[in-house]
Amino acid sequence: MSLLKKFATVGGATLISRVFGFTREMMMASALGIGPVADAFNLAFRFPNLFRRLFAEGAFNAAFIPLFARSLEDEGEEGARRFAAEIFSTLFTVLALVTVAAMIFMPALVRTIIAPGLAVCIDDPVTLGHALSCEDRFGITVAFSRIMFPYLACMSMMAMVSGILNAFRRFFAAAVAPTILNFALIGILSYAWWARSTPQTIGFLMSWGVLFAGVGQLLVVTIAMRMAGFSVALRRPRWTPSLKRLLVLAGPAALIGGITQINLFVGQAIASYKPGAVSILTYADRPYQLPLGMVGVAIGVVLLPELARALKAGRMEEAQHTQNRSLEFALFLTVPAAVALFLIPEPIIRLIYERGAFEPATTAKVAAVLGLYALGLPAFVLIKVFSPGYFARENTRTPMIITMVSAGANTLLSLVLFWYYAERGIALATTLAGxxxxxxxxxxxxxxxxxxVDRALLKRSALVVLSSAAMGAALLAMMRLLAPFLDPQASVPEQAGAIVLMVAAAMIVYFALAFLTGAADRNLVAKLTRRRARA
Incomplete structure (x- = not known):
């Protein structure tokens, strides 16, 4: 299977998950808007979801796969099984202890880490009749956090099983498993709409849905691992050289690979000082996560094993080629996506979210944040391209220092810009830090x-930027032409039709220019087309 096909396998599965994630966010926005329950759920979910992104989307694999592959090659399957059992047993024990401690001390965690803004919240007598009191907001955030925290343990164990599958070049199960979460929450929101549940009831139902989905995802990858002919036994945890080596690599890898999510988590913690800001950031995060997930995650998951194998075999030219083509692929897809999201965020947000409890005034706020996030989209994907260059050589110290510098810059910028531009300041800080x-x-x-950097990469990157600029000009022209159909008073079918026409026209312009100018590798496309025709 070629590198591009592997990207397509993981990216396609991730795309499915992101599409259903869109549906989930649309339903949640309609049911809860940016009210206190939405804020509480998003704050509570961000903490375990941070670890899902850190581990399940490549960071744990960055440390685990090279060591597991070495055990598999040097000691055979039995040695790899023993190594996996050592790691799994320790991971299970630590996660159990952490989960119990977190459940006990959750109020302190919410007050100091998850939502420090709730600790200094002051009730407004004018609006209190229409919203939850500060005490109630804090209470439901703690309750939601307690219910969802075990999801963290499920995702961490799933990460290890996914690493085993990826080492065996089986990428699909781990990439498609997150869809279970979206199915569960879509089902719960559909039931809540039918039952006309209150916002607080919806929040509690969704929290339980997250927990059960986590268990389901872990079961899916475990079954896939067994179908691959591999299993892991639970043993008494022991401190071994292999475990020590993994910890040395995994800590920095988690920090480096999850910098985007860490920045978002810091941003939401700061945003908790303003009611509604957390939900605005969350709703804006979803549209740009679609291209980020499809391209960035695919590259992060596939590139590391390919690069590690080439380096281990001493094929330096192949390693350089793999790195350059991965960067080329990332720019080819993310630059036009960033341009589109920056230019037309408001029509997109209006179509996706504006209904039910999600009001027109909220659309403008979320669109402004999405436009700023879009400017950082290529950077977030490039991080996933550059990081494996260090991980494959088992060098985590350098990227860890870089990540800490970036995270520090993000925190400082968020604190400063938030007081001037509210949630827009946090989005800008995240983009600059990226x-x-x-x-x-x-x-x-x-x-x-x-x-x-080879000449082909430089040439195609410049052509991608020019093609994207031309596409942006076409988008602006289409916006003026279709303005009556993009108006807030237009019907949903009219808005959807206008956006589809705009996107279609933009894609035609971009891909036509990309192929005509050589921004896309025409030889590679022709080769793939011939393979598909023979198949």
């Missing part, structure tokens, strides 16, 4: 002689 991180990672590889 570009700083990507640039520092690339510079580190280039200065060490580990990344040599």
């Amino acid at each position: 570009w700083l991180n990507a640039w520092l990672l690339f510079e580190g590889l280039r200065r060490q002689g580990l990344w040599h």
Whole structure:
């Protein structure tokens, strides 16, 4: 299977999950809007979801796969099974202890880490009749957090099983498993709409849905692992050299691979000082996660094993080629997506969310944040391209330092900009920190002689930018032409039709220019077409 096909396998499965995630967010926005229950759910879910993104989307794999692959090659399947059992047993024990401790001390966690803004919340007598009191907001955030926290344990164990599957080049099960969460929450929201449940009831039902979905995802990848002919036994935890080596690699890898999510988590914690800001950030996060997930996750999951194998075999030219083509692929898809999301965020947000409890005034706020997030989209994907260049060489120290610098910059910028621009300031801080991180990672590889940019990459990158600029001009022209159908008073079918026409026209312009100018690798496309025709 070619590198591009592997990207397509993981990216396609992730795309399915993101599409259903869109549906879930649309239904949630309609049911809860940006009210206190939506804020409480998003705050409570962000903490375990942070670990899902850190582990399940490549960071744990960055540490686990090279060590597991080495055990498999040097000691055979029995040695790999023993190594996996050591890691799984320790992971299970630690997660059990952490979960119990978190359930006990959850009020302190919410007050100091998850939502510090709720600890200093002051009730407004004018609006209190229409919203929950500060005490109630804090209470339901604690309750939701307690229900959902075991999801963290499920996702961490799922990450290890997914790493085993990826090491065996079986990517689909781990990529498609997150769809279970979306199915569960869509089902719950449909029931809540039918039963006309109150917002608080919906929040509690969704929290339980997250927990049960986590168990379901873990079962799916476990079954896939057994179908691959591999199993892991639970044993008494022991401190071994293999475990020590994994911890040395996994800590920095989790920090590095999850910098985008860490930045978002920090942003939401700061946003908890303003009612509604957390939900605004969450709703804006979903549209740009679609291209980020489809491209970034696919590259992060597939690139590391391919790069590690090439380096282990001493095929340096192949490693350089893999790195450059991955960067080329990332830019080819993310630059036009960033341009589109930056230019037309409001029509997109209006079509997706504006109904029920999601009011027109909220659309403008979410669209402004989405436009700023879009500017950082290429950077967030590039981080996933550059990081494997370090991980495959078992170097986590350099990218860890870079990530800490970026995270520090994000926190400082968020604190400063939030007081001037509210949630827009947090989005801008996240974008700036993302570009700083990507640039520092690339510079580190280039200065060490580990990344040599070839002429094809430079040429195609410049052509991608030019093609995307032309596409942006076409989008602006289409917006003026279709303005009556994009008006807030237009019907949903009219808005949807207008956006579909705009996107279709933009895609035609971009891909036509990309193929005519050579921004896309025409030889690669022709080769793939011939393979498909023979199939």
